[in-house]
Amino acid sequence: MAITIVDVALKAGVSPSTVSRVISNDSRISQKTSKKVRKIMEELGYHPNMMAKSLVTKTTHNLGIILPRPAEELFRNQFFSEIIRGIVTKAASSGYDVLMTTGINADEEEAAVRRLVQGRVVDGIIMLSSRQDEHIISFLKDRKFPFVLVGRSEHHADIISIDNDNVAAAYDVTKKLLEQGHERIAFMSGPANLTVSKDRFSGYHKALLEAGLPLRNEYICEAGFTAESASQAAMDLMNLNNRPTAIITIDDVVAFGVIRTLWNNGMLVPEQCSVIGFNNTIMSEMCLPPIASVDIGIYQMGMSAAHTLISTVKGEGYGQARIIVPHQLIWRESVSVPDASNVKTSG
Amino acid sequence: MAITIVDVALKAGVSPSTVSRVISNDSRISQKTSKKVRKIMEELGYHPNMMAKSLVTKTTHNLGIILPRPAEELFRNQFFSEIIRGIVTKAASSGYDVLMTTGINADEEEAAVRRLVQGRVVDGIIMLSSRQDEHIISFLKDRKFPFVLVGRSEHHADIISIDNDNVAAAYDVTKKLLEQGHERIAFMSGPANLTVSKDRFSGYHKALLEAGLPLRNEYICEAGFTAESASQAAMDLMNLNNRPTAIITIDDVVAFGVIRTLWNNGMLVPEQCSVIGFNNTIMSEMCLPPIASVDIGIYQMGMSAAHTLISTVKGEGYGQARIIVPHQLIWRESVSVPDASNVKTSG
DNA sequence: AAACATTGTGCAAAGGTTTGCATAAAATTG
DNA sequence: CAATTTTATGCAAACCTTTGCACAATGTTT
Numbered sequence: 001m002a003i004t005i006v007d008v009a010l011k012a013g014v015s016p017s018t019v020s021r022v023i024s025n026d027s028r029i030s031q032k033t034s035k036k037v038r039k040i041m042e043e044l045g046y047h048p049n050m051m052a053k054s055l056v057t058k059t060t061h062n063l064g065i066i067l068p069r070p071a072e073e074l075f076r077n078q079f080f081s082e083i084i085r086g087i088v089t090k091a092a093s094s095g096y097d098v099l100m101t102t103g104i105n106a107d108e109e110e111a112a113v114r115r116l117v118q119g120r121v122v123d124g125i126i127m128l129s130s131r132q133d134e135h136i137i138s139f140l141k142d143r144k145f146p147f148v149l150v151g152r153s154e155h156h157a158d159i160i161s162i163d164n165d166n167v168a169a170a171y172d173v174t175k176k177l178l179e180q181g182h183e184r185i186a187f188m189s190g191p192a193n194l195t196v197s198k199d200r201f202s203g204y205h206k207a208l209l210e211a212g213l214p215l216r217n218e219y220i221c222e223a224g225f226t227a228e229s230a231s232q233a234a235m236d237l238m239n240l241n242n243r244p245t246a247i248i249t250i251d252d253v254v255a256f257g258v259i260r261t262l263w264n265n266g267m268l269v270p271e272q273c274s275v276i277g278f279n280n281t282i283m284s285e286m287c288l289p290p291i292a293s294v295d296i297g298i299y300q301m302g303m304s305a306a307h308t309l310i311s312t313v314k315g316e317g318y319g320q321a322r323i324i325v326p327h328q329l330i331w332r333e334s335v336s337v338p339d340a341s342n343v344k345t346s347g
Numbered sequence: 348m349a350i351t352i353v354d355v356a357l358k359a360g361v362s363p364s365t366v367s368r369v370i371s372n373d374s375r376i377s378q379k380t381s382k383k384v385r386k387i388m389e390e391l392g393y394h395p396n397m398m399a400k401s402l403v404t405k406t407t408h409n410l411g412i413i414l415p416r417p418a419e420e421l422f423r424n425q426f427f428s429e430i431i432r433g434i435v436t437k438a439a440s441s442g443y444d445v446l447m448t449t450g451i452n453a454d455e456e457e458a459a460v461r462r463l464v465q466g467r468v469v470d471g472i473i474m475l476s477s478r479q480d481e482h483i484i485s486f487l488k489d490r491k492f493p494f495v496l497v498g499r500s501e502h503h504a505d506i507i508s509i510d511n512d513n514v515a516a517a518y519d520v521t522k523k524l525l526e527q528g529h530e531r532i533a534f535m536s537g538p539a540n541l542t543v544s545k546d547r548f549s550g551y552h553k554a555l556l557e558a559g560l561p562l563r564n565e566y567i568c569e570a571g572f573t574a575e576s577a578s579q580a581a582m583d584l585m586n587l588n589n590r591p592t593a594i595i596t597i598d599d600v601v602a603f604g605v606i607r608t609l610w611n612n613g614m615l616v617p618e619q620c621s622v623i624g625f626n627n628t629i630m631s632e633m634c635l636p637p638i639a640s641v642d643i644g645i646y647q648m649g650m651s652a653a654h655t656l657i658s659t660v661k662g663e664g665y666g667q668a669r670i671i672v673p674h675q676l677i678w679r680e681s682v683s684v685p686d687a688s689n690v691k692t693s694g
Numbered sequence: 695a696a697a698c699a700t701t702g703t704g705c706a707a708a709g710g711t712t713t714g715c716a717t718a719a720a721a722t723t724g
Numbered sequence: 725c726a727a728t729t730t731t732a733t734g735c736a737a738a739c740c741t742t743t744g745c746a747c748a749a750t751g752t753t754t
Contacts, residue, residue, distance in 0.1 A: 016710090016712090017734060030731080033733085048466060049710050051466075062446065081428040081431075092450065098448070118394030362704045
């Protein structure tokens with residue numbers, strides 16, 4: 001049988017209430033009593049039962065994370081570990097633990113959320129899912145349960161979200177390429193239904209418009225978040241009559257896939273074609289050639305998500321906010337000025 | 348005010364006990380009552396308060412993970428996300444959530460463990476730390492608190508651990524290289540104090556012994572878990588009079604670091620030197636050339652850890668076990684038969 | 695028809711805290 | 725020194741479940 005607060009109270013010759021107040025540093029407790037009680041707690045190795053405490057305070061000091069389904073590609077992506085690292089670091093330093101859950105399918109996922117929310121297992125939730133979880137968002141909103149979304153919701157504006165500005169990021173990349181003299185720039189998107197794909201496309205499109213260049217359908221293609229998925233799309237691009245001199249991809253992994261595919265087909269990056277990634281993961285530095293990428297501060301997003309959620313849980317402001325973490329172009333050797341000799345190549 | 352079990356009971360015209368029994372599928376409850384109660388629960392949107400439940404059952408259905416400190420390299424390594432993926436997947440499918448905690452330093456880490464264990468926040472713990480946590484292990488053992496260690500403890504034999512056989516893995520790699528004709532094989536270890544470093548060195552040593560080859564100190568060197576840390580060591584090796592024809596590294600990232608360093612200095616892999624990594628992460632496939640690696644089934648280890656811990660928590664056997672997940676050599680282009688022309692090169 | 699076994703429910707205690715309110719003791723005031 | 729304020733502590737209810745035991749209502753056996 002574990003030591004309880006009454007064991008401590010008994011031995012210290014005070015009431016349980018007093019012990020409780022000592023623990024919570026209640027100002028009404030005298031120095032003397034406090035010291036005495038603390039000593040006994042130490043002696044007995046007492047530690048409060050969090051379940052009992054939670055039951056009465058209706059607070060758990062746990063933050064919930066709804067993970068993308070384990071089978072999803074995202075999970076394997078470095079995005080995942082970076083954001084978790086940010087969340088856990090911030091949470092730990094604020095006295096919170098992080099509880100992760102996931103579901104095999106949408107139904108299970110929703111059941112998990114209900115369990116956490118209605119079972120009062122966590123004080124707040126961070127939604128990490130990359131898919132459309134509008135249903136769950138509605139659920140949380142209806143109950144006014146504290147949560148933040150990492151990413152952006154298309155249907156819900158009045159929530160707290162942490163995101164980078166994908167439109168601006170893609171715009172910046174495209175513009176910089178244009179400035180370097182590239183005119184035939186391809187865009188290799190992620191799955192079309194993802195917000196991130198749509199947003200980045202917007203930015204890309206906008207930059208082209210401003211430069212007075214047409215949007216050419218054959219330069220727009222789609223890949224997953226794996227290197228394999230990039231292969232076919234990359235070859236299709238390079239087989240065009242007017243093949244692009246630069247390809248913007250949705251992720252470093254995809255950028256890598258493109259580079260490898262070109263290499264396997266006797267083409268060099270950046271000589272034959274420049275390639276740009278996203279997320280500035282370890283891989284981008286490691287590739288040969290190193291991949292130019294957009295650092296969207298994933299770790300920062302994690303910190304920010306935890307920080308904002310904790311504030312919300314504590315009732316300190318927010319309630320609605322769209323927090324944007326800044327991005328940064330990291331130019332590396334996978335990009336160069338377009339090669340004049342390559343301009344007229346036909347496939 | 349949330350819906351409680353007594354709200355349901357009142358509306359259904361039964362006692363709270365009955366509702367509780369309906370929820371737990373107690374066989375004594377009649378079909379009729381059960382159906383009636385379930386209907387009311389649905390109507391009211393009732394969900395049990397897990398804190399209250401935990402308080403009486405002394406069970407939380409949470410598994411705790413003690414993460415390596417956020418600042419540590421390991422956290423960034425793909426090892427991390429893979430093992431988490433394994434753990435969370437298995438846990439979720441068995442009705443458990445996963446609670447992660449970490450500490451900035453050893454003291455905080457221990458405090459976190461105490462909070463989870465003595466505060467009854469989790470039913471069991473998975474130790475993921477790569478460092479010497481013998482202190483914490485003792486703590487858990489003393490209290491007979493269910494836990495499994497991912498990795499191996501040097502001081503504690505009578506615990507449950509999930510590990511791969513690093514000695515055998517390194518032995519197999521070395522032997523295979525020997526069979527291919529390599530005789531000058533270097534071993535680039537991780538930090539010397541880690542068990543994984545020691546074990547792999549043993550395997551390497553053993554294979555050399557069996558082949559009747561001497562252990563040459565200049566072929567043994569140390570790196571961290573980053574590409575940078577490999578640079579100097581790699582150059583030192585290649586500057587030896589009798590430079591190695593193959594280098595076994597502690598991780599794919601390190602292998603990559605070696606490859607890049609050689610490349611930057613005008614040497615090709617595998618032509619000038621074969622390089623082998625460990626962990627078979629995405630990166631190993633992605634590098635140019637693709638890196639031969641040892642797949643130690645990290646995802647499997649995660650699944651296995653969760654599975655074993657859950658069994659233990661439920662009191663189903665175990666108590667002590669050393670579970671070994673099998674490894675597999677993945678041979679890729681970073682390795683080749685040693686080049687005869689390179690054998691006599693001097694630095 | 696009486697005695698007994700079976701089945702389905704309810705009562706109340708227990709689990710370990712926190713906290714509003716009451717009260718005792720000490721300090722301050724007139 | 726009595727009256728009042730301040731300070732420090734204790735009492736007991738509340739948080740929401742689960743579960744051992746008692747009991748009522750059926751069904752079964754002689």
